Amino acid sequence: LLTENQRGRIEVVLVSPRNPLNIGAAARAMANFGFARLAVVAPYAPPWREARSAVGAPELLEAAAETATLAEAVSGCALVVGTGTLTYRKPEQPVVPLPDLAPFVLRELARGSRVAVVFGPENHGLSRQDLSYCHMLVEIPTDPHQPSMNLGQAVAVCLYELASRVCSAETSAAGPGGGGQPATSGSLDRLAGVVEETMQAASYSSRSRQTRHEEARHDLRLLLRRVALTERDIRRILGLFRRILWRLKRGD
Amino acid sequence: LLTENQRGRIEVVLVSPRNPLNIGAAARAMANFGFARLAVVAPYAPPWREARSAVGAPELLEAAAETATLAEAVSGCALVVGTGTLTYRKPEQPVVPLPDLAPFVLRELARGSRVAVVFGPENHGLSRQDLSYCHMLVEIPTDPHQPSMNLGQAVAVCLYELASRVCSAETSAAGPGGGGQPATSGSLDRLAGVVEETMQAASYSSRSRQTRHEEARHDLRLLLRRVALTERDIRRILGLFRRILWRLKRGD
Numbered sequence: 247l248l249t250e251n252q253r254g255r256i257e258v259v260l261v262s263p264r265n266p267l268n269i270g271a272a273a274r275a276m277a278n279f280g281f282a283r284l285a286v287v288a289p290y291a292p293p294w295r296e297a298r299s300a301v302g303a304p305e306l307l308e309a310a311a312e313t314a315t316l317a318e319a320v321s322g323c324a325l326v327v328g329t330g331t332l333t334y335r336k337p338e339q340p341v342v343p344l345p346d347l348a349p350f351v352l353r354e355l356a357r358g359s360r361v362a363v364v365f366g367p368e369n370h371g372l373s374r375q376d377l378s379y380c381h382m383l384v385e386i387p388t389d390p391h392q393p394s395m396n397l398g399q400a401v402a403v404c405l406y407e408l409a410s411r412v413c414s415a416e417t418s419a420a421g422p423g424g425g426g427q428p429a430t431s432g433s434l435d436r437l438a439g440v441v442e443e444t445m446q447a448a449s450y451s452s453r454s455r456q457t458r459h460e461e462a463r464h465d466l467r468l469l470l471r472r473v474a475l476t477e478r479d480i481r482r483i484l485g486l487f488r489r490i491l492w493r494l495k496r497g498d
Numbered sequence: 499l500l501t502e503n504q505r506g507r508i509e510v511v512l513v514s515p516r517n518p519l520n521i522g523a524a525a526r527a528m529a530n531f532g533f534a535r536l537a538v539v540a541p542y543a544p545p546w547r548e549a550r551s552a553v554g555a556p557e558l559l560e561a562a563a564e565t566a567t568l569a570e571a572v573s574g575c576a577l578v579v580g581t582g583t584l585t586y587r588k589p590e591q592p593v594v595p596l597p598d599l600a601p602f603v604l605r606e607l608a609r610g611s612r613v614a615v616v617f618g619p620e621n622h623g624l625s626r627q628d629l630s631y632c633h634m635l636v637e638i639p640t641d642p643h644q645p646s647m648n649l650g651q652a653v654a655v656c657l658y659e660l661a662s663r664v665c666s667a668e669t670s671a672a673g674p675g676g677g678g679q680p681a682t683s684g685s686l687d688r689l690a691g692v693v694e695e696t697m698q699a700a701s702y703s704s705r706s707r708q709t710r711h712e713e714a715r716h717d718l719r720l721l722l723r724r725v726a727l728t729e730r731d732i733r734r735i736l737g738l739f740r741r742i743l744w745r746l747k748r749g750d
Contacts, residue, residue, distance in 0.1 A: 267519070275651055280641035304644065345662045387662045389532035392556065399527055399654035402647070406655045410597045410639045 252355045259364040261287045269297035271398025277304040279409040284310040285319040321432030324359035328380035330371040331393045348411045378467040426476040434470045447494040504607045511616040513539045521549035523650025529556040531661040536562040537571040573684030576611035580632035582623040583645045630719040678728040686722045699746040
């Protein structure tokens with residue numbers, strides 16, 4: 247089973263939940279399986295207030311972090327796992343069935359990194375932009391006739407899997423690793439920002455319209471998450487880009 | 499993964515559920531994981547009505563069996579698995595952690611038998627009498643500080659485990675088996691009835707008071723479930739006891 251220290255490095259993130267009962271159920275499942283770190287992104291104020299003040303609400307609801315964006319909520323995490331039904335979308339990153347998730351999570355935990363498991367709003371799940379912050383997606387193997395799970399139940403199933411299955415993965419998850427501390431989501435965002443600034447400074451843009459600009463940002467986010475950079479990689483690349491940027495700006 | 503035929507032989511049994519939302523959540527989890535057979539024992543009428551008439555309620559709620567006793571609900575099953583928190587009770591039968599349940603279930607399914615997974619009422623779980631109809635208890639590995647799960651979430655976690663984990667158990671579960679069709683819960687109850695009648699006819703009772711009589715029945719139920727009888731065993735033993743009974747009564 248996971249140690250307390252490992253559980254303390256797994257973050258549950260709820261994006262804009264709408265139903266206070268679901269928020270309460272998610273928190274209860276966390277308490278059931280020994281997880282304590284909850285972050286809520288851009289919550290609707292009334293249900294969030296109601297869930298926190300419910301009788302018998304777990305303490306972790308009171309202690310939950312509240313952020314305006316998913317980027318902030320996961321900025322300290324080296325592995326961000328998105329959840330949801332993939333029936334209606336074509337995912338742009340690797341998809342892992344929930345029963346196979348444990349080794350990936352354990353590898354990051356063994357390196358001392360933080361991991362986030364992200365759940366979308368009840369009605370439509372994680373948006374395409376939310377998903378672009380995820381390194382991988384996990385799919386709960388549900389029936390094609392009724393694929394969409396209730397939020398509180400989905401959280402319970404995912405945390406049960408993590409709490410009880412990671413043990414058997416422990417040995418096989420030592421893995422290659424090696425190359426230093428994996429980059430956190432926040433470091434990747436910082437790098438993306440500098441790359442983008444450099445592209446602008448260099449007037450590099452094959453496509454000029456604003457909508458295309460958003461698309462390019464989206465693709466860059468996904469690319470940076472796919473290549474498994476370490477913090478040292480990030481420092482090096484940042485150094486290079488900052489240098490380029492300085493030269494470009496001096497040249498103006 | 500489980501075949502449709504195998505899923506069709508797994509029965510979910512809710513004993514006296516009180517909250518219509520929980521009933522709905524249990525049914526939804528069943529639909530999510532491809533299970534269709536629900537039985538409800540001695541339901542409280544208003545929440546049961548409300549759950550069945552809820553907007554978007556899965557079809558399986560409409561088709562659910564309704565019985566007065568747990569004995570009736572599981573009478574066709576060769577393996578009855580009780581669920582619940584065991585923190586406050588000392589179980590009288592084997593306890594299996596949920597992650598280890600699959601091989602036991604699969605062995606029965608491979609023999610063509612039916613299996614029931616039984617969930618108790620929200621407030622206090624399965625009673626001691628309910629538990630005496632169970633061949634084994636399954637324990638969801640929850641945190642000792644918050645062991646008690648919400649009913650809908652407990653159903654989701656158990657069915658996820660069964661739906662997704664049985665595959666890997668498939669090979670190891672061929673097991674010994676051999677000795678013919680395992681006895682169903684109903685056959686065991688029939689045998690218990692005849693044994694009891696025989697004991698009365700023989701005026702066999704080391705303990706005379708009515709309360710003790712209930713205790714003896716309880717112990718007999720547990721014993722019959724512990725010894726893994728087949729239907730053929732039952733027929734033989736029944737034959738013997740009926741013969742004894744006939745002799746005893748003729749002798750009166």
